[in-house]
Amino acid sequence: MKYLQTSSCLLVLLIAFSSCEKVIDLDLPDGEKLIYLDAWITDQPGVQTIRLLQAVNYMDQNQPSPVSDAAIKLTDITINKSYNFTYNNGSYSFDPGSAQSIGITGHQYKLDITYKGEKFEASDMLPRVAKIDSLTLEHKDQKSDFEKEGFYAELYARDLVGATDYYWIRTFRNGKLNPYLEDMLSIDGSFDAGISDGFVFIPPFREGVTSGEHPYQKGDEIQVMVRSLSKDSYLFMEQAMEQIANEGMFAEVLQNVPSNIFNSKTDGGLKLYGWFGTVAEISARKKVE
Numbered sequence: 001m002k003y004l005q006t007s008s009c010l011l012v013l014l015i016a017f018s019s020c021e022k023v024i025d026l027d028l029p030d031g032e033k034l035i036y037l038d039a040w041i042t043d044q045p046g047v048q049t050i051r052l053l054q055a056v057n058y059m060d061q062n063q064p065s066p067v068s069d070a071a072i073k074l075t076d077i078t079i080n081k082s083y084n085f086t087y088n089n090g091s092y093s094f095d096p097g098s099a100q101s102i103g104i105t106g107h108q109y110k111l112d113i114t115y116k117g118e119k120f121e122a123s124d125m126l127p128r129v130a131k132i133d134s135l136t137l138e139h140k141d142q143k144s145d146f147e148k149e150g151f152y153a154e155l156y157a158r159d160l161v162g163a164t165d166y167y168w169i170r171t172f173r174n175g176k177l178n179p180y181l182e183d184m185l186s187i188d189g190s191f192d193a194g195i196s197d198g199f200v201f202i203p204p205f206r207e208g209v210t211s212g213e214h215p216y217q218k219g220d221e222i223q224v225m226v227r228s229l230s231k232d233s234y235l236f237m238e239q240a241m242e243q244i245a246n247e248g249m250f251a252e253v254l255q256n257v258p259s260n261i262f263n264s265k266t267d268g269g270l271k272l273y274g275w276f277g278t279v280a281e282i283s284a285r286k287k288v289e
Contacts, residue, residue, distance in 0.1 A: 034054070034055045034271075034273050035052065035053070035054055035055075035067055035115070035270075035272050035273065036052075036053055036055060036064075036259075036273040036274035037052055037053075037122075037261055037272055037274035038053065038275075039274070040277050040279055041074065041103050041109060041126070041276075041277070041278045041279070042101075042103050042227075042278075042279050042280070042281050043101055043103035043104065043105060043279070043280040043281065044101060044103070044281055045096070045098060045099055045101045046095070046097075046098050046101075047095045048074075048083075048093065048095075048096075049092070049093045050072055050085055050092045050093070050111075051090070051092070052066065052067040052092065052113070052115075052272075053065065053066055054066075054067055055273075066091065067115070068087050069115070070092070070113055070114060070115040071084075071113070071115075072084075072092045072111070072112070072114075073085065073112045074094070074102070074109060074110075075109065075110045076102065076104065076107050076108075076109055077107070077109065077110055077123075078108050079104075079107070083096070103126050103278060103279075103280070104126065105126055105128050105129075105228075105280050106125075106126065106127075107125070107126055108123065108124075108126075109123060109124055109125070109126065109278050110122070111123070111261075111276045113261070113272065115270065115272070118263055118264075118265065118269070118270045119264040120261050120263055120264065120272050121261070121262055121264055122261040122262070122275075122276035123260070123276070124230055124232070124233060124260070125230050125278065126228075126230075126278035126279065126280060127166070127228040127229065127230055127279075127280065128165065128228055129160075129165075129167075129226060129227065129228035129279075129280035129281065129282050130157050130158060130167060130201075130226050130228070130282065131157065131158045131160070131282070132155070132158075132226060132282055132283070133156040133157065133158055133200070134156045135153060135154070135156070135209075135222065135284040135285070135286045136153065136286075137151050137152070137153055137222075137286055138151065139151050140152050145213065146212045148212065148213060149215070150214075150217055151215055151217065151218075151220070151288050152207075152212075152215055152216070153209050153210045153216060153222050153224070153286060154206050154207055154209070155169070155201065155205065155206050155208075155209045155224050155226075156200060156201075156206065157189065157201045157205075157206075157226055158189070158198070158199070158200050158201070159196065159197065159198055159200075160198065161198035162197070162198075164187065164188060164193045164231075165187070165188055165228065166185075166186075166228065166229040166231060167185070167186040167187075167189070167226055167229065168183060168185055168226070168227040168228075168229050168237060169183065169185075169208070169209070169224065169227075170183050170224070170225045170227070171222070171223070171225075172222070172223040172224075172225070173216070173221070173222060174220060174221050175221070178211070180211035180213065180214040181208070181209070181211050182241070183237075184204075184208050185229075185234060185237055185238055185241065186201065187234070189202060189205065191204075209222070209224050216288050217288065218288050218289065219288060220287075220288045221285065221286070221287050221288070222285065222286045222287075222288070223285045224283060224284055225281055225283040226281070226282050226283070227279040227280070227281050228279055228280040228281075229279060230277070230278070232260065233275070233279070236275050236277070239258070240275075259272065259273045259275060260275055260276060261273070261274060261276060
């Protein structure tokens with residue numbers, strides 16, 4: 001009898017909550033359209049690209065518009081060499097040549113931005129990156145709705161010995177980011193510092209390059225990229241990813257993710273947001289035959 005009473009109460013509460021749903025059109029005031037930076041310099045040869053964008057309002061369906069009237073210079077502090085980025089078609093770029101790279105592991109970099117008469121600076125160190133041993137494939141039959149039939153890839157990557165290393169793992173499917181997977185962040189191939197050093201990445205990262213609900217099929221091309229991160233860049237990415245995933249019934253109040261771009265004048269009137277980071281990249285590809 002007690003069970004029936006409890007079930008009835010739960011049913012009444014469910015009906016009450018569902019009947020209270022109502023779509024409300026919010027008339028939000030236009031906020032300040034902030035300027036933010038998207039700048040990741042890699043150790044890969046060829047063109048390096050930086051974007052400076054103006055954010056849109058929360059309810060605006062348009063894409064952020066590019067800012068074209070800034071001056072951007074990157075300096076390799078380690079060898080005292082500078083690169084002037086030029087604006088074209090929505091972004092700023094520098095082309096050292098198809099066989100040349102401006103990103104060098106272990107070097108310190110500084111980004112200078114001049115905008116509206118004010119100067120901004122950001123800096124980062126380009127850290128070493130892990131080694132990928134292999135990218136394997138195995139066909140599996142369907143076991144459940146969360147593990148369907150298809151090809152399952154596994155990443156075998158090895159952390160480097162001798163220091164705490166921070167990694168950013170991205171998975172691509174047929175030349176585009178795999179929409180069924182989230183980027184992964186790792187410390188020394190694990191979840192926290194001090195757990196391991198110099199070992200193969202643990203299973204959550206090894207197996208995390210495949211979605212069980214959307215495994216790979218014949219004809220798919222898989223690419224897994226491992227990027228190195230400085231500790232500061234890792235902390236930025238961790239906070240940014242937490243905010244992106246912050247939704248649903250138990251979502252917390254949104255927070256501003258810190259920026260490493262500072263106005264050279266403490267009393268400057270402008271502020272830029274976003275992040276400047278330098279990364280080394282290594283990747284592996286596999287075609288599902």
